[in-house]
Amino acid sequence: MSDEPILYINGDYLPLSRASISPLDQGFLLGDGVFDVVSAWKGVIFKLDEHLDRFFDSMLAACLDSGWTREQWKEIIIETVRRNKLDDASIRFIVTRGTPKEVVADPRNFDATIIVWVAPYIFLADEKKRKQGVRLMISSTRGFPSDSLDPRYKCLDRLHSQLIRLEALSAGYDDAIWLDHAGNVSEAAASNIFIVKNDIVYTPSTGILRGVTRQTFIDLTREAGYQCEESVLTPFDLYAADEVFTTSTAGGALAVSEIAGRRIRGSVPGPVTSRLDKDYWELRESGKYGTAIHA
Numbered sequence: 001m002s003d004e005p006i007l008y009i010n011g012d013y014l015p016l017s018r019a020s021i022s023p024l025d026q027g028f029l030l031g032d033g034v035f036d037v038v039s040a041w042k043g044v045i046f047k048l049d050e051h052l053d054r055f056f057d058s059m060l061a062a063c064l065d066s067g068w069t070r071e072q073w074k075e076i077i078i079e080t081v082r083r084n085k086l087d088d089a090s091i092r093f094i095v096t097r098g099t100p101k102e103v104v105a106d107p108r109n110f111d112a113t114i115i116v117w118v119a120p121y122i123f124l125a126d127e128k129k130r131k132q133g134v135r136l137m138i139s140s141t142r143g144f145p146s147d148s149l150d151p152r153y154k155c156l157d158r159l160h161s162q163l164i165r166l167e168a169l170s171a172g173y174d175d176a177i178w179l180d181h182a183g184n185v186s187e188a189a190a191s192n193i194f195i196v197k198n199d200i201v202y203t204p205s206t207g208i209l210r211g212v213t214r215q216t217f218i219d220l221t222r223e224a225g226y227q228c229e230e231s232v233l234t235p236f237d238l239y240a241a242d243e244v245f246t247t248s249t250a251g252g253a254l255a256v257s258e259i260a261g262r263r264i265r266g267s268v269p270g271p272v273t274s275r276l277d278k279d280y281w282e283l284r285e286s287g288k289y290g291t292a293i294h295a
């Protein structure tokens with residue numbers, strides 16, 4: 001990796017220390033922007049098209065227009081990764097409503113701010129926790145209902161995620177999940193949740209960000225011959241599960257060892273979690289759904 005990360009920002013490739021946005025940028029002032037995070041492993045970006053689909057959906061729903069086609073996005077993303085000389089990378093691309101032309105700005109009149117930032121590959125947990133599992137609490141903060149800020153927006157406004165992480169860390173847990181307003185399980189601060197019960201795999205169907213890794217694990221589960229149900233889960237289902245794991249671009253599956261003071265029965269990671277995580281990394285290394293950084 002070069003000494004300093006190189007960011008793409010509004011038409012330029014700049015070292016981090018020289019990359020800046022205006023303090024009036026609406027992304028900074030209002031959290032008015034959307035983003036996505038894709039990862040590269042061994043020089044191959046996984047499911048870039050799926051991440052761009054989600055990104056374009058978020059932009060469309062938020063009335064944001066980067067002015068770029070998907071192909072242009074792909075080119076800039078790949079070029080930014082190349083310039084950082086990283087084969088294992090987490091790649092964040094961001095569009096905000098930019099800097100307003102007046103103090104009280106009409107949100108329809110904007111020039112988007114565009115940033116691509118590449119960091120070394122990020123795992124949600126350290127190596128020890130990846131082996132032994134993480135401890136999750138159930139947060140007192142509920143997720144946004146879809147008639148407020150639909151969780152499918154991958155938007156910059158992440159204060160609620162920070163609040164649930166703060167609550168979890170200060171209570172001695174590694175992370176937290178939130179429930180929806182009906183008390184059903186939604187997701188964790190930056191990952192989706194799965195349980196295994198009697199060899200059937202379940203994951204919440206609504207009130208969630210549509211994780212690209214979540215869909216990959218649903219597909220892998222079925223390919224491995226297990227039944228996978230997208231359904232309504234309550235905290236009781238988590239407590240009584242044989243296995244619980246989370247999924248994210250930051251590491252694939254992460255086994256859970258404890259939820260709100262209840263130990264998960266059996267070995268951690270459990271057999272189904274281990275099998276699916278192995279399949280996930282094999283899929284990544286196969287190059288399927290991959291975009292090579294070095295053409």
Ligand SMILES: Cc1ncc(COP(=O)(O)O)c(C=O)c1O
Binds near residue numbers: 037190192208209
């Ligand atoms: C709230 C939330 N849920 C789920 C995920 C997992 O999504 P993906 O698998 O696409 O990384 C993320 C990722 O950042 C997230 O922020």
